[in-house]
Structures are given as C-alpha cells and as structure tokens.
Amino acid sequence: MKLGMWLDAVRRERPLVHNITNLVVTNIAANALLSVGASPVMAYAHEEVGEMASIAKALSLNMGTLTPDVVTAMRIAGRAAETKGVPIIFDPVGVGATAYRTQVATDLLRDVDVTVLRANAGEMSVLLGLAGEVKGVDALQADEALPTAMKHYALASSAVVIATGPVDLVTDGHTTWQLSNGHPLLAAITGSGCMLTALLGAFVGVVPEGSPLSTYAEACVAAITSYNVAAEQAAQKALGPGTFHMALFDCLYNLDSRAVDASAGVEVTGA
Amino acid sequence: MKLGMWLDAVRRERPLVHNITNLVVTNIAANALLSVGASPVMAYAHEEVGEMASIAKALSLNMGTLTPDVVTAMRIAGRAAETKGVPIIFDPVGVGATAYRTQVATDLLRDVDVTVLRANAGEMSVLLGLAGEVKGVDALQADEALPTAMKHYALASSAVVIATGPVDLVTDGHTTWQLSNGHPLLAAITGSGCMLTALLGAFVGVVPEGSPLSTYAEACVAAITSYNVAAEQAAQKALGPGTFHMALFDCLYNLDSRAVDASAGVEVTGA
Amino acid sequence: MKLGMWLDAVRRERPLVHNITNLVVTNIAANALLSVGASPVMAYAHEEVGEMASIAKALSLNMGTLTPDVVTAMRIAGRAAETKGVPIIFDPVGVGATAYRTQVATDLLRDVDVTVLRANAGEMSVLLGLAGEVKGVDALQADEALPTAMKHYALASSAVVIATGPVDLVTDGHTTWQLSNGHPLLAAITGSGCMLTALLGAFVGVVPEGSPLSTYAEACVAAITSYNVAAEQAAQKALGPGTFHMALFDCLYNLDSRAVDASAGVEVTGA
Numbered sequence: 001m002k003l004g005m006w007l008d009a010v011r012r013e014r015p016l017v018h019n020i021t022n023l024v025v026t027n028i029a030a031n032a033l034l035s036v037g038a039s040p041v042m043a044y045a046h047e048e049v050g051e052m053a054s055i056a057k058a059l060s061l062n063m064g065t066l067t068p069d070v071v072t073a074m075r076i077a078g079r080a081a082e083t084k085g086v087p088i089i090f091d092p093v094g095v096g097a098t099a100y101r102t103q104v105a106t107d108l109l110r111d112v113d114v115t116v117l118r119a120n121a122g123e124m125s126v127l128l129g130l131a132g133e134v135k136g137v138d139a140l141q142a143d144e145a146l147p148t149a150m151k152h153y154a155l156a157s158s159a160v161v162i163a164t165g166p167v168d169l170v171t172d173g174h175t176t177w178q179l180s181n182g183h184p185l186l187a188a189i190t191g192s193g194c195m196l197t198a199l200l201g202a203f204v205g206v207v208p209e210g211s212p213l214s215t216y217a218e219a220c221v222a223a224i225t226s227y228n229v230a231a232e233q234a235a236q237k238a239l240g241p242g243t244f245h246m247a248l249f250d251c252l253y254n255l256d257s258r259a260v261d262a263s264a265g266v267e268v269t270g271a
Numbered sequence: 272m273k274l275g276m277w278l279d280a281v282r283r284e285r286p287l288v289h290n291i292t293n294l295v296v297t298n299i300a301a302n303a304l305l306s307v308g309a310s311p312v313m314a315y316a317h318e319e320v321g322e323m324a325s326i327a328k329a330l331s332l333n334m335g336t337l338t339p340d341v342v343t344a345m346r347i348a349g350r351a352a353e354t355k356g357v358p359i360i361f362d363p364v365g366v367g368a369t370a371y372r373t374q375v376a377t378d379l380l381r382d383v384d385v386t387v388l389r390a391n392a393g394e395m396s397v398l399l400g401l402a403g404e405v406k407g408v409d410a411l412q413a414d415e416a417l418p419t420a421m422k423h424y425a426l427a428s429s430a431v432v433i434a435t436g437p438v439d440l441v442t443d444g445h446t447t448w449q450l451s452n453g454h455p456l457l458a459a460i461t462g463s464g465c466m467l468t469a470l471l472g473a474f475v476g477v478v479p480e481g482s483p484l485s486t487y488a489e490a491c492v493a494a495i496t497s498y499n500v501a502a503e504q505a506a507q508k509a510l511g512p513g514t515f516h517m518a519l520f521d522c523l524y525n526l527d528s529r530a531v532d533a534s535a536g537v538e539v540t541g542a
Numbered sequence: 543m544k545l546g547m548w549l550d551a552v553r554r555e556r557p558l559v560h561n562i563t564n565l566v567v568t569n570i571a572a573n574a575l576l577s578v579g580a581s582p583v584m585a586y587a588h589e590e591v592g593e594m595a596s597i598a599k600a601l602s603l604n605m606g607t608l609t610p611d612v613v614t615a616m617r618i619a620g621r622a623a624e625t626k627g628v629p630i631i632f633d634p635v636g637v638g639a640t641a642y643r644t645q646v647a648t649d650l651l652r653d654v655d656v657t658v659l660r661a662n663a664g665e666m667s668v669l670l671g672l673a674g675e676v677k678g679v680d681a682l683q684a685d686e687a688l689p690t691a692m693k694h695y696a697l698a699s700s701a702v703v704i705a706t707g708p709v710d711l712v713t714d715g716h717t718t719w720q721l722s723n724g725h726p727l728l729a730a731i732t733g734s735g736c737m738l739t740a741l742l743g744a745f746v747g748v749v750p751e752g753s754p755l756s757t758y759a760e761a762c763v764a765a766i767t768s769y770n771v772a773a774e775q776a777a778q779k780a781l782g783p784g785t786f787h788m789a790l791f792d793c794l795y796n797l798d799s800r801a802v803d804a805s806a807g808v809e810v811t812g813a
Contacts, residue, residue, distance in 0.1 A: 294565060297565045297566045297607075298566050298567065298569060298570065298732060298733070301566050301732035301733075302731060302732050302783065302784075302787075305730055305731065305732055305783065306730065306782070306783055306784075311732065312636070312639070313564070313565065313566050313606070313607055314607065314636075314640070315565075315607055315609060316607075316608055316609045316610065316642060318610070318640075318642040319640035319641070319642035319643060322640040322641065322642070323639065323640055326639075340609075508781075516784065517784030517785050517787065517788055518781075518784060518785070519784065520782060520783045520784030520787070521780075521781045521782025521783065521784045521785055522782070523782075524730060524782040524783050524784075525781070525782050
C-alpha cells in the first residue's frame, strides 16, 4: 500500500477542513492542518456552521470541551455535511468520564452518519460497551476484545473505526491495520490525539467521492502514519515536550512522502 | 518616514489593548502584544467589556470565530470605545465565506466607528463589493480594482484601510503605502493576520489623541513593518512553521527600532 | 523543608486536575500539567462539571475570561468539590480591573470554600481592600501592608494565600514563606501566573486527605519553587519569550527533584 501519495494529494489539493473542536486545541489543530498543507477553518455559530460544512471537504467534530451550544453546532454541521456528501470525522474525547459525555457521544453517533470514528483505546472500549477505563480525558486501559468489537461496529455503521495508542488500530470491518509508528512524547503534549483527528479530515478530504470505505480507511492509515513518522523525526530534535511540539509542526511541514512509505510500520490482517 | 520611533513608543508607554478575538488566536495574540511591549487584555463578558474598552488605549475586534454573544460584546465595547475616543481596529476574518459573516461585518462597519479596518486582500475585495474569493478563512484572490476601492472607502469612512498579502496596502484615502517586508512562513502558521490585528492596537494605542488620520496610518505602517521585519529575522532561525512561530515572538521582543527603519520596504504614492 | 519530594509525588500519582480556566491559557495550562506529570482535564458544561470535579484530585478555578456561564460552572464544580473534599484553587485574574470582576471574585470567595487563593501582588492588594492597582490583567503596584493582610485573610478563611511577583509570598496565617526563584521572562509570556495556578492543583492534589493547612502550604511552596526553578533553567536556553515558553515545558518535564531542593530560595518567617 502506497501511503505517501495521500500526503502529496493533501498538499496538491489543500482541502478545506471545517473543525468544531475543543478550546484546548483550537490553535494547534489549525496549525497541524496548515503544516500538512491543508486549509483549516474553525466555525461554531449555529448561523453559519451548516454553510461552512457544506463548502468543506471534510468536517471534523471533537467533543473535548463540549457544551450544549457546541453539540447543537455539531448536529447542524453534521446534517449539512451528510446532505452534501462531505465526510465526517468524530472524536468522542473523554467519553465515559462523565454521564453527559457518554450521552452526547451516543446520541451523536446515532443521529449523525460518521465516516471515521477515532478515539484512544480506553475511550473506544467504553464507547463499544467493553470494560475500558477513562480518567478525565486520559485513557487508562483498553479491553482485550477491542479489535473484534471495532470490526463489528465498523460493519454495522459503515464507518472506519480507529483506536489509537502505542499501537494504532484501523478497521473498515473487513481489513484491520496495526500501525506501530509514533513516539511516547506524543503523550506528553495535550491534544496530540485531537491534532490527529483534525489531520484525518485533511486526508479523508482528498478521497474521491464515491470511493469504497476501504479507500477512506487507507487515507486514514496514511494520515496516522504521516503524523507518527513526523513525531518520530520531531523527537530526535526535541529536548522535551515544548521543543517536541514545535518540531512536530516543522516535521509535518517538511515531511517527505517517500519517507512516509519508507518508515511506515503497517501490518494488515484480514477480517 | 521614521517607523522605529513608534516601536519605541509602544515599549515606553505599554498601551493596554483590549482584544475581543477568536478562539484560535487568543493565546498568540496576547503573546504577540507582550513580545512587542504592550499590555494585552482579553475580555468578553457583556457585563464588563464596556468598562474594559473605556480604560484601554485601543480596542481590537476580530470576528474569526464569531457567535451572536461575541458580536454583542463587540457592539457594547465598540460603543464604549467611541465615547471615550479609544481607537477601534476591526478584522472581518472570513468575510464572504458565509452569509452570516458577511452580514455581521457589514452591520458592525455600519454601526461602529472603526479607526482601522484590516483584512487580507481577498476578504477586503469581498467586503468592498469587488470580485474577490474567500475559501474558509483563506484569501484566494484579490481584485485589480482593490487599491482604488480602498481609497474610496477610507475617504468615505475616515478610516485607515489595510489589505495584507505578499505586498501590504495601507491607505488613509489621501496617501497609499505599499509594504514589501514579510516572509512566506507567515502563511504557514494560523493567526498571522490576527496577531497583526492585535499589534495594530498597540501601535495605534500610542498615537496622541486628536492626531489626524494620516498619523494613525503611519502608526499602522510602523506596526506592519515591525511585524514583517521580525518575521524575516525569525525565518532565518526557523526549520519550519513551529520554530518560526516561537522565533517570531523572540524577534518581536528583541527587535531593534533602528533595524525596522533600516530594513523597511515602504513605497508611498499620493492619492 | 524538602520540596522535591512533592514533585516526585506528582509524577508518581499523576493527579487528575480539573481546570475551569480562561480562553487565553487553556492549552498551555494543560501542557504545564502534563509536563510536570499530572493529568489535566478541562470541562465547562454545567451538565458535567460537578461530576468531573468529584473525581478530580484538585479543582483549579481561573476567572481570566469569565462570563456568567463560566461563573455558574465554577459554582457547580466548587460545590461538588467541597462535598467530596477535593481542594479548590482560585485565581481571581484581573480583579479590580472592572466592577464585574471584583463582584464575581468577592461572591465566589464568599460562596466557595477555597483551599488556595493565588493572585499577583497587585490583584491581591485590591482583593484585600488595600491600595493596589490593576491595569487590565497586569499588576502595577502592591501595597506595603500586603503580607499582614494576607495573614489575616488566611486565618479568617483557613486558606493558603499566595501573592506572586518578583518575590512570591505564601502564607497559611501562621507561617509565611518568601520565595525568590523565578525569571523576568515569565512576565513576557501570557498566562505564566495561570500556568502556576494549574500547577498548584497538581501539587495540592497529592496532599493526603485530612492534612493540616500547613501541609497544603508546603505543597504550594514546592509547586511555586519547582515552576520557578524550571523557569530559571529555561531562561538559560532561551533567546526570547517564544523559545523560553517551549523550554519551560521541557524543563518542567526534565526537572530533577533534587535540583529543586538545591536551588530553592525559600525564607520562612513565623506569624
């Protein structure tokens, strides 16, 4: 599988990614998208989110600091995106930490037709009804049955399902990818998962309309691998989480698509 | 024209700049102001924005992630600033991207007496009724008739009008300045225009009360040139957008006012 | 007094710190907590703040960009924290700058049982009814009578009271600590006080339940000293406020608890 070609496509097409994200990562999600060559827009007003989502190439929804107002904005934007065939990425940050978060995530997944569902392994375990554990917004523990549960959910919902962690799992229900790139310093900066959620919008945003779900999954694998290879490069230049964070933007910006292919640690298993 | 003296004045007087800005740039707008020697305050509550704007030396309004609540705050603060003679800078981020943004920008410009109007060239084209194009919050295309339209608008509204891009245009209706400093990496970080909008508050905030509009224009030319010269210096130390961003704060902080005068690329044309 | 052991405890226990903070520092407060080894969560929805505060080890309240909605969230979270014995840190950012801020700070201190009250010296002077001065959110001037007033307030409210500045004052009403670590570059980045307020949550979050107030004060002394020693180290690697900011996260992450003890500038005086 060629992954670097997806990075090239992002840089060539500069897809507009509409983000409804949390207050912690607003700035860095935009910078991650710019660094990789995409065009970010953040818009929250109920008066405009539908129109903005309609002209975007992808809609990235992140419930990190959700409020009822933001949830309403996500629903309006989601409906507009569905109507126009704009793919939707959803990140149920901190699901399981409070009853409200679990309710909102469950409701949104029922009402909005999500193309990509991304969470860390602990959150995904909780969301799929397994015995995961979430402390605040940090994943503590994933469940052993997670890969199988993710496949079932992907098939039932026709979505790409992604659980990130030391090893990242991506499945479209038929094929599962295990991705081993990345670096522990990603866990030492806030919003490293949220930046990935934003980047998934960029890569999914260049998938030709009407492609099968497996193509969206492949774009997701390319997004995660690009991000994680950049993180590996950034860690080599970093003295700690502060310099790592800035080097991460540098390395995303300078990332060679051939290096993505050369460094990719991807293992594929059938369904 | 001496520009560096305006930077010296900002550092000497440390003007309080009240910002009502967007969620993407709240932190970096404050840091840009601190780096240049000004005193930033961010305040949004309807209960206090009037009082805060009244004690500020400038009010900087940026509609990047506007909501009806924020727009109301802008109106209250704007009215208080007008009453006290506090200059107002307005940045209609993303005007033209959605009908709501265009409506809000038009209404605010009708109702609030703006001293400085800053937008990128694409946004300014849309705002002045020309054939510009806006994608999300990124300018795509300016109109050839832009300089003339800006002059007319400046005269009609008694405001300094600024369109930024590879070459920045500043006009008070009588004189037009073309500014050629800057660096392409500014386009690779989010909020580079918004940071400038905040900095315009600092420089306009040290213009003596009762000065003619041409003096405010000169302070704006000094703000833009200082920012862009710092960006040129920062780019020399940067490996990409992450390290550029941090170097930009360093270079603003260390910027020599004589270097601003020595490096300034300013071309003046009569009206 | 051993201070480094508190840093070790934070890293060992990774306390969950629930922050209701301002829009300027949301990202950097979370990163400061992660850098020091704690687990940050930001949550604002009235629907969940009570539950989130209940499971946290500390609740850090910061009114930097307060709105009525955020103030309500602080009250709900504060009540839940009190019920569960979760210590509360309160930072009345900009108190005295507007009547609204002063009212909110006064009301919250009356209604919520705060364990740690932190402000800069100017704000603290205003809050305690002395002749301080506040410009926007910057402290201009503290009052000579401040140390005595702080002791009285600490005794009356059974809280640790902290006024930061070139020399930081910490008192539990019986003992007063004067802390001389730190670096002027802290004043050149926005939110340096707010990051400390977040970090106080991490250190107070590892104080064993039922400890006397003097133990909470000691944890606060350790938090401030750790932060300020990291700032001293960061300044040696910095070329200005941008690189200082990133080095500060690096140095917090790499901070040796023995270096905290070795570098600590702490002077203790009886009540």
